[in-house]
Amino acid sequence: MSVVDRQEWDVVVVGAGGAGLRAAIEARERGARTAVICKSLFGKAHTVMAEGGIAAAMGNVNSGDNWQVHFRDTMRGGKFLNQWRMAELHAREAPDRVWELETWGALFDRTGDGRISQRNFGGHEYPRLAHVGDRTGLELIRTLQQKIVSLQQEDKKETGGYETRLKVFQECTVTRILKDERGRVAGVFAYERESGRFFVLQAPAVVIATGGIGKSFKVTSNSWEYTGDGHALALLAGAPLVNMEFVQFHPTGMVWPPSVKGILVTESVRGDGGVLRNSEGERFMFDYVPDVFKEKYAESEAEGDRWYEDPDHNRRPPELLPRDEVARAINAEVKAGRGSPHGGVFLDVSTRMPAEVIRRRLPSMYHQFKELADVDITAEPMEVGPTCHYVMGGVAVDSDTAAARGVPGLFAAGEVAGGMHGSNRLGGNSLSDLLVFGRRAGLHAAEHAASLAGARPVADDAQLDAAAAEALRPFSAEGPGADESPLPGEAEGAARMRGDRPPENPYGIHQELQQTMNDLVGIIRRRAEMEQALEKLAELRVRARRAGVEGHRQFNPGWHLALDLRNMLLVSECVARAALERTESRGGHTREDHPEMDNAWRPVNLLCRPADPTGGLAATDPVRGQIELVRETTPPIRPDLLALFEKEELVKYLAEEELYE
């Protein structure tokens, strides 16, 4: 084997969403030759699904806003579990990252005096989200994409080729991070989806920006790409994951028809005046305001309604509580038998705004319901329910440099990185996270690569062979001769080589995994169910090793899914184990058997590490599993940041000994 195409780059970015592209732009502008690898076509990343906006305290609409207020909101939203330094950097740098987009051609909606307009969103004290209608993510991805193209045009002028310094390898998948014998990053092993051929990009710095894990759940707003690739790659390379128990269920996903169940209904619907009602017509959110938020939210419908017009003298309606609170409330209403006909609740704008305004402010929601559900949202309420949306957990990184812990040369940014959002992410903080930490990752990756110029780490051939063999397993499931791969025309030979046991259908395993995670490690968690989930995951892990595929390597989705299963099973185990361990309810982690937030858990992070430190996946033992947990106490919050909060508020979150300090 090992005769694969090898190329030398300085920085390799895995993933071409907001964080990946922003990292690539920064790395290239710092002089690093940069390659971007993405599973889809360039410009199709999951970032396009983001609707509401980019949170940045520019203060264009309400001049009272500044980074300190944004920091406070972010910490509150994450129930103080956030890596405070990340939250600080994020709040400080987000405005610059947004303004920079304008110089690259982005066109945000405007205020009356020509500045970037900002809108209200759950958990944000002031109107803060820079937006373009309800397609902000598309604008972001397109702007970054076009900036990449403009850098390539510069390179073409200078060097004669578009791709000499910055290249996008689209429709390629990375299966392993390669390291040298000292444990430093040496590059990535990848395959091209079209041809099925393997290739290696050798680079001393790799930025992981692969997004989330939602495809492990049945009802999700995430696309097929969200198979936790980056989480698994980092884990297998030896980098720990943090906070994996915190999975955000967006409160409003479509619930009907079944084929679109989970597709997102943007939070802007509520930010712009939409209200939630149960089957009895009641605005039930008023019954679900938790104590920590009591002073911040309206107590009557009248006050909530006045807030849209006069936010300075009224408190916001509880529909705009952080997402975890709203999702739990909806879940509770449905369970209590006050749900809508298809098992959700009603989200209504039709009685709140004129039809013409709805069509102008929420064009893609109007379109989405009209086209997919045959519902006219200007005339009738939508039916919505919680949907798996975002994972707060991810690669444990250094706050300032985005460097993954324990693996020199590995960086992570965006959803795949953990810590920034604590136990629950505020809407709009995701896009700004991508930009702020994407840039930082690209910057430090480029510096790291430059520091190793002349002495670049090299991966040995054995790693390549192992990676190739692993990737080819599905073609000869349980049979011998794993590295003889069927290229087009050789498929039948491979089928004959299989052993007696029939191979597993990867689609079937995937469906069982999704059902398991949805039912047993979903929005409300119980100890016994999670233990059951771990057993089921172990069973699926064994079966997944026998997942077999038909046909040849050329653009074969069955094969691609079989390979993605490894990643989904790994991250699912992380989620289940960490969720079982954390015996409290906080943000995106709700335990029915431990319903209260426990301040003793506040400074505790759960790190997931591979049980087999060599990164091999031989361990398929159901009990031991592939993941082990490490408890870690987080460094105390810097005093000047703590001083931004009132004492009375801190009491609600911090453990007593933390308060003393």
Added chain:
Amino acid sequence: MTTGTEEPPATEPRPRGGVRGSTRAAIAARHLRTDRWWLAPAGTAAGLLAFVVYSTWRAFADTHYYAAPYVSPFYSPCLAERCRPMHAGPNGDLFGSWWGISPAIIILIFPLGFRLTCYYYRKAYYRGFWASPPACAVAEPHATYTGETRFPLILQNLHRYFFYAALLVAAVLTYDTVLAFRDEHYGWGHMGLGSLVFLANIALIWAYTLSCHSCRHIVGGKLRHFSKHPVRYRAWRFVGRLNARHMQLAWASLVSVALADFYVYLLASGVFDDPRFF
């Protein structure tokens, strides 16, 4: 590389052909549409053809184009010596006696040119007559295609001049419409069925002319900053609303101008008398 982004070698010969070319998915059918896609181009072609036949007959007829107080829009303004004198009407002997054929030909060049280069009619006849393309995703029968890059079709870029001319013609037809509020003895303040026909026609002519894409460009579309030109911005928005109906207006005004002419023909040839209201 899937959907490769590398530049192809410059020497690689460009393959020719269309949906049945060697690199495309091997499907023998020129199209797989199951709807009645041919209906629209066929209808368009039939409608345009009918108008061409009618207008050719009427333009060359050189007769029955005036029945006081109405003058056929095909013959207005009438710019040769042989024109019938029309009391206070759109006569203007620009061409003198040497013009030997129907004077309609002189003036019809302009509305004809306007409609021929109109962005809507171009679509209509490229699809209906040229089958270029006959309908969306239906392969066209031509071996080569250069669009509007060469003579003569590059002249389509002159649309705006015909628009300017069409404005003048519309002004004259407006004048004719005013004249239509006389009786057959040129007394003012009268109205007949013909006056209504003329009124409807001129309204549609103006709506069609102002909804023109060139007009939309000239009144405001060419600006970069609408915020600095609020009046032109409002004009642009108004024209934009009309422009959204350009196709409907194109057909409606085509029919109305033919009807107005035919009405005059019926009166002038004595088929019936104009019903007068007052």
Added chain:
Amino acid sequence: MSGYEARFRVWRGDVHGGDLADFRVEVNEGEVVLDIIHRIQATQAPDLAVRWNCKAGKCGSCSAEINGRPRLMCMTRMSVFDRAETVTVTPLRAFPVVRDLVTDVGFNYAKAREVPAFVPPAELGPGEYRMMQEDVDRSQEFRKCIECFLCQDTCHVVRDHEENKPAFAGPRFLMRVAELDMHPLDAAEDTGLDRKRTAQDEHGLGYCNITKCCTEVCPEGIHITDNALIPLKERAADRKYDPLVWLGSKIRRRPS
């Protein structure tokens, strides 16, 4: 409405050849064509190649031709078809086929690179941009584009004439030129770049005969022809065919 069994014909093959394959497959209430393709994949043809991503009409990945019409599979509901009807799904027919429903759309990425990027005004720093909503409205409409490339696929200029591909950018990228030319702060002209002129000279605007198929297939409902291509043609005409405008611009130069 309850489930039923539908007849599907899906093109399978690669650049060496292929044919329409018949499937009988279950259809449930509320499903779209992409759901059915996925069901074929999961139960009958696991290696059926198809591109898709968000399944919500936002990313523009699952472009295909359904009963001969370029459409997004995720936004084509099964309820628009008659139950007895056979639904035919083929790859985009304007681009080289890769496998099954997947085509090589590299043409579009090559064209994207040929359009010079936004030129930031030299005198303004980040955060100093002031633009009025009415001035960004037009370009914002074009930025709704999800790059599904259905307009590029349906445009007969390249669909029926492979040889025109080098000279013609296609509706999507002519619209990009229009977007930049209408951007209130694009400073291309200060650098000597005349986008109006290059639209015709370098991106093949003259090939467009405004037959509007791009507008007809656009899943975002962008008025590509009326709001981008025709205004661009008029702007090119300003530069090249209108001596009055030319003369006017010589006599008094003023910022518009």
